[in-house]
Amino acid sequence: MKASSHPARLAGSLALIFVATGAAASIPPPPTAAELALQGDDVAWSIAEGLTTEIGPRQAGTEAEAAARRWAVARLGQLGFANVREEPFDMPTWVRGEEQAWLTGPFHPQPLAIAALGNSASTGRGGIEGPVAYFASYDDLVAAPDHYVRGRIVFIDHQMKAAQDGSGYGYYGRARFSGPNAAAKKGAIAVVIRSIGTDSHRTPHTGVTSFEPGVTPIPAGAVSNPDADQLVRQWKRTLQMRTNETPLGYTPEPLRLKLVLTPQLLGPRASGNVIAEVPGSDPAASPVIVACHLDSWDLGTGAIDDATGCGIITAAARYVMSARQPRRTIRILWAGAEEVGVHGGKAYFDKYGAQRHAVAMESDFGADKVWRVDFKLPDSAKTVADRIAAALAPLGITRGRNPASGGADVGALVQAGTAAVDLQQDGTRYFDLHHTADDTLDKVDPAQLRQNVVAWTATLDILANSSASELGE
Amino acid sequence: MKASSHPARLAGSLALIFVATGAAASIPPPPTAAELALQGDDVAWSIAEGLTTEIGPRQAGTEAEAAARRWAVARLGQLGFANVREEPFDMPTWVRGEEQAWLTGPFHPQPLAIAALGNSASTGRGGIEGPVAYFASYDDLVAAPDHYVRGRIVFIDHQMKAAQDGSGYGYYGRARFSGPNAAAKKGAIAVVIRSIGTDSHRTPHTGVTSFEPGVTPIPAGAVSNPDADQLVRQWKRTLQMRTNETPLGYTPEPLRLKLVLTPQLLGPRASGNVIAEVPGSDPAASPVIVACHLDSWDLGTGAIDDATGCGIITAAARYVMSARQPRRTIRILWAGAEEVGVHGGKAYFDKYGAQRHAVAMESDFGADKVWRVDFKLPDSAKTVADRIAAALAPLGITRGRNPASGGADVGALVQAGTAAVDLQQDGTRYFDLHHTADDTLDKVDPAQLRQNVVAWTATLDILANSSASELGE
Numbered sequence: 001m002k003a004s005s006h007p008a009r010l011a012g013s014l015a016l017i018f019v020a021t022g023a024a025a026s027i028p029p030p031p032t033a034a035e036l037a038l039q040g041d042d043v044a045w046s047i048a049e050g051l052t053t054e055i056g057p058r059q060a061g062t063e064a065e066a067a068a069r070r071w072a073v074a075r076l077g078q079l080g081f082a083n084v085r086e087e088p089f090d091m092p093t094w095v096r097g098e099e100q101a102w103l104t105g106p107f108h109p110q111p112l113a114i115a116a117l118g119n120s121a122s123t124g125r126g127g128i129e130g131p132v133a134y135f136a137s138y139d140d141l142v143a144a145p146d147h148y149v150r151g152r153i154v155f156i157d158h159q160m161k162a163a164q165d166g167s168g169y170g171y172y173g174r175a176r177f178s179g180p181n182a183a184a185k186k187g188a189i190a191v192v193i194r195s196i197g198t199d200s201h202r203t204p205h206t207g208v209t210s211f212e213p214g215v216t217p218i219p220a221g222a223v224s225n226p227d228a229d230q231l232v233r234q235w236k237r238t239l240q241m242r243t244n245e246t247p248l249g250y251t252p253e254p255l256r257l258k259l260v261l262t263p264q265l266l267g268p269r270a271s272g273n274v275i276a277e278v279p280g281s282d283p284a285a286s287p288v289i290v291a292c293h294l295d296s297w298d299l300g301t302g303a304i305d306d307a308t309g310c311g312i313i314t315a316a317a318r319y320v321m322s323a324r325q326p327r328r329t330i331r332i333l334w335a336g337a338e339e340v341g342v343h344g345g346k347a348y349f350d351k352y353g354a355q356r357h358a359v360a361m362e363s364d365f366g367a368d369k370v371w372r373v374d375f376k377l378p379d380s381a382k383t384v385a386d387r388i389a390a391a392l393a394p395l396g397i398t399r400g401r402n403p404a405s406g407g408a409d410v411g412a413l414v415q416a417g418t419a420a421v422d423l424q425q426d427g428t429r430y431f432d433l434h435h436t437a438d439d440t441l442d443k444v445d446p447a448q449l450r451q452n453v454v455a456w457t458a459t460l461d462i463l464a465n466s467s468a469s470e471l472g473e
Numbered sequence: 474m475k476a477s478s479h480p481a482r483l484a485g486s487l488a489l490i491f492v493a494t495g496a497a498a499s500i501p502p503p504p505t506a507a508e509l510a511l512q513g514d515d516v517a518w519s520i521a522e523g524l525t526t527e528i529g530p531r532q533a534g535t536e537a538e539a540a541a542r543r544w545a546v547a548r549l550g551q552l553g554f555a556n557v558r559e560e561p562f563d564m565p566t567w568v569r570g571e572e573q574a575w576l577t578g579p580f581h582p583q584p585l586a587i588a589a590l591g592n593s594a595s596t597g598r599g600g601i602e603g604p605v606a607y608f609a610s611y612d613d614l615v616a617a618p619d620h621y622v623r624g625r626i627v628f629i630d631h632q633m634k635a636a637q638d639g640s641g642y643g644y645y646g647r648a649r650f651s652g653p654n655a656a657a658k659k660g661a662i663a664v665v666i667r668s669i670g671t672d673s674h675r676t677p678h679t680g681v682t683s684f685e686p687g688v689t690p691i692p693a694g695a696v697s698n699p700d701a702d703q704l705v706r707q708w709k710r711t712l713q714m715r716t717n718e719t720p721l722g723y724t725p726e727p728l729r730l731k732l733v734l735t736p737q738l739l740g741p742r743a744s745g746n747v748i749a750e751v752p753g754s755d756p757a758a759s760p761v762i763v764a765c766h767l768d769s770w771d772l773g774t775g776a777i778d779d780a781t782g783c784g785i786i787t788a789a790a791r792y793v794m795s796a797r798q799p800r801r802t803i804r805i806l807w808a809g810a811e812e813v814g815v816h817g818g819k820a821y822f823d824k825y826g827a828q829r830h831a832v833a834m835e836s837d838f839g840a841d842k843v844w845r846v847d848f849k850l851p852d853s854a855k856t857v858a859d860r861i862a863a864a865l866a867p868l869g870i871t872r873g874r875n876p877a878s879g880g881a882d883v884g885a886l887v888q889a890g891t892a893a894v895d896l897q898q899d900g901t902r903y904f905d906l907h908h909t910a911d912d913t914l915d916k917v918d919p920a921q922l923r924q925n926v927v928a929w930t931a932t933l934d935i936l937a938n939s940s941a942s943e944l945g946e
């Protein structure tokens with residue numbers, strides 16, 4: 001965070017902004033929610049720290065996620081929220097097994113750091129070995145003739161580039177989302193991708209992949225960026241061999257990989273959402289929903305994905321509640337089973353999608369500073385957006401031109417027409433850590449986390465107190 | 474590297490220095506070794522790249538180390554060196570097995586990233602579990618009464634700090650070198666240390682530990698810094714519980730660890746040194762020895778430890794050879810089995826220690842820039858040191874006041890009286906990577922590697938052409 005946007009330095013300017021909306025009187029007005037957030041008692045940090053320390057990894061459908069729900073209910077109750085509850089649902093559960101990979105030839109055999117992708121098939125304990133079919137990108141794989149792929153282990157080598165808005169995830173991420181399905185359809189025996197990540201550590205990035213109905217899943221894993229670099233160096237040498245520039249003492253042979261991945265599909269297992277509320281003063285007013293997800297991938301402790309998100313939205317709701325009862329109910333959704341298919345978001349929508357929600361927000365992109373705010377609001381809410389933009393400007397947050405989309409767990413609501421506000425976090429280093437063993441608490445910057453909480457509190461305070469004419473009932 | 478010390482910019486100033494020592498004539502003098510190094514053909518990079526790519530990890534006593542020796546003999550011969558040979562020796566070999574660890578209570582069980590230390594005993598496949606005895610430092614463990622340690626798993630939590638000269642390794646490293654022995658003597662059932670490393674990634678730092686004769690080895694491992702942080706957070710909570718500030722839903726119990734570490738001592742196995750020479754023009758002149766080590770730890774590919782060292786010394790020797798035949802023989806030692814007890818260095822000393830060596834040097838501290846030069850030279854060599862210091866100054870290298878020690882593989886020679894010159898590399902980030910899976914080629918900065926080669930070439934050129942009166946025969 002730049003010095004100019006440090007929360008402490010903004011106390012004065014924000015106080016001015018909020019006081020200007022109050023009555024001019026000799027008795028000082030009570031502190032606003034944003035002022036309380038600036039004086040902060042580190043609720044967001046304590047949630048992120050507690051959840052990652054006392055539970056750790058909490059993969060959807062496992063006992064760890066159930067323990068996290070019990071923890072969440074206890075913590076949200078302790079914080080003074082109303083209507084705290086678990087809302088269970090079942091979802092198909094996949095769990096990691098043994099995972100090993102080796103470059104087996106033509107050079108001296110050596111191990112690679114690999115993580116199976118969610119929904120990967122098993123190789124069996126004995127593993128599989130085969131020649132590599134190299135593709136520079138997902139598009140190259142799609143364009144390749146089947147006979148080049150059949151019987152081989154596909155490798156997709158598309159290196160993700162970092163971007164502040166995280167916009168590379170959709171483009172580069174196709175190698176993970178769709179690469180295994182495309183490879184399976186062409187007859188590959190397995191697929192290995194370069195991790196969808198921007199770091200250079202031997203911590204591969206997992207994440208879910210999907211096979212179309214009728215396509216038999218194949219083993220699918222991601223190797224870390226340094227391991228992908230190594231594979232590519234060996235691949236280039238095997239090409240040199242074919243042109244007779246043979247490295248020392250090796251005979252020309254195709255590059256070969258061996259994989260042992262033994263994940264299992266356990267079938268349906270129990271997951272659930274945890275919900276808590278700040279009851280609004282106007283029973284006729286539609287609620288504001290703020291979301292994060294409680295589950296994490298299994299390799300790390302899910303600090304930035306998404307314990308901090310739960311900390312941020314919960315701290316903000318509590319500061320709004322502490323300042324004064326808001327007009328609208330604030331509904332806090334700690335969604336279950338987001339990582340493996342947004343099952344919690346779907347369960348919420350199935351149950352509550354017919355109800356009107358005034359606006360939806362989600363925090364699920366780490367804990368680095370908010371730098372931009374995007375809106376998707378009805379025309380009637382123009383002054384709401386202006387007030388939010390004015391409140392956020394002193395925090396170094398500018399107004400964007402993109403329509404807000406709300407995030408995965410409220411995505412169905414927003415697609416069905418619910419208004420949304422996105423507080424865009426800086427994602428420059430997010431994909432260094434995303435879905436790796438390195439997603440741990442030491443990566444969270446407490447100063448930037450506090451900036452998030454202040455921004456969320458100011459925004460939520462305005463939204464939860466917006467009028468019927470602005471955001472409807 | 475700072476712009477002011479970039480090798481390319483130094484070409485002019487170094488050329489002036491070296492030309493000044495040549496004859497003033499209308500025919501330009503042939504290029505000096507340092508000038509050749511500045512024009513560099515990246516021999517150092519190609520050695521580091523080739524060894525790490527074609528062999529990868531090469532743990533002492535394994536088939537991978539034997540493959541690396543064959544690779545080395547072929548590569549050193551191809552580079553035009555004389556008397557290239559393997560010199561075999563046997564050494565006791567320890568190999569890693571399965572390794573897993575969990576925090577098992579009082580909180581929800583969660584895994585830790587752990588690596589066994591060299592010479593660790595096995596827990597057996599079923600593992601062991603027990604309460605943790607926490608120590609802030611090695612000194613605290615040594616001072617503790619036996620009854621506090623007996624039957625427990627000792628944890629030593631001393632976090633290494635980064636230093637440019639790497640000087641923290643000796644101090645903080647005692648937790649690894651001697652901690653397991655101290656814990657075993659007090660009756661601990663196992664020992665876990667915070668990695669001797671300065672990074673925050675879930676890549677634990679291995680390395681050898683030693684048990685005194687008569688002390689039965691116990692299982693010993695290192696957890697990564699983020700995992701040590703997690704263990705400490707849980708440990709602090711268990712102390713809070715005893716004072717009745719109980720975290721949510723947990724009953725007061727001691728912190729517990731479970732370990733599964735199944736390494737094996739294989740007994741004596743074959744290792745060996747690889748030696749090559751640049752023959753000197755004066756058969757009566759004693760040789761200069763330059764060393765690196767060929768073996769690596771098994772977790773990474775040994776790029777900075779020590780493939781780059783072998784690249785640096787070999788490139789420098791080749792540039793000296795290419796410029797003109799040196800007066801003294803340069804003997805290149807790629808030592809085997811350094812990591813597990815300097816067996817290669819000992820074998821070299823056993824065979825050649827009675828011969829006089831003019832001076833010894835070693836490169837075994839990564840590939841970041843040389844920033845200081847230290848000497849341990851006889852009084853007769855004052856002008857040699859002055860010439861070296863003058864040649865290195867344009868590269869941003871200053872003259873230190875510490876006596877040179879030469880490095881592990883030439884340590885016995887230096888202790889027996891051989892002169893030494895140390896080109897001290899910047900170690901600020903060395904212990905981020907040292908002995909981890911992250912010691913891979915992507916961590917090597919080619920620009921800084923080139924600066925090393927230029928510095929080594931300039932130094933070696935002066936030493937290998939020093940007179941009998943300066944460094945003796």
